[in-house]
Amino acid sequence: MEGLPLQFMIMMIVAVAAVGILSGWMAGIEAPHSISDVEVISAEGLADVDGNIDPVSVRVRDQDGNPLKDATVYLSGLGIRNVDGGKALAYTNDDGIATLDNLVVTPPRGSFGTVTVNVMKTGYGEHCSTEFAVISYT
Secondary structure (H helix, E strand, O other): OOHHHHHHHHHHHHHHHHHHHHHHHHHOOOOOOOEEEEEEEEEOOEEOOOOEEOOEEEEEEEOOOOEOOOOEEEEEOOOOEEOOOOOOEEEOOOOOEEEEOOEEOOOOOOOEEEEEEEEEEOOOEEEEEEEEEEEEOO
8 A cells, every 4th residue: 555655646747747748749730731712813714716815813822811822823624835835834922823824725616615723832732623714716
């Protein structure tokens, strides 16, 4: 019976120390970041006979609704690319807006299709569910 109070005291000290360590560790964990809103704020969506379309502007916000700076915005679908053949790619500015211009698509004549707006940023993941329509006219 003599050792019981000493063992109990040691157990309590270890438990309190463990709770303190876990509390300190948990306080340092941040909520995960994510891209929550991708909005096409300007896209005419009309392709001329050569497939040229007007500039596309996209606004990106994080999980708190704040503009997301330096996110990569790229377009996919309908063979969309820059007029020089490069990827349709831009980065968001301080206001979370990216503008992609000098774009060309290759939809079938007289029809329409959709272009997907893809956004990604390290630590925030990727967002690929926003689309806009492109109509080809001759």
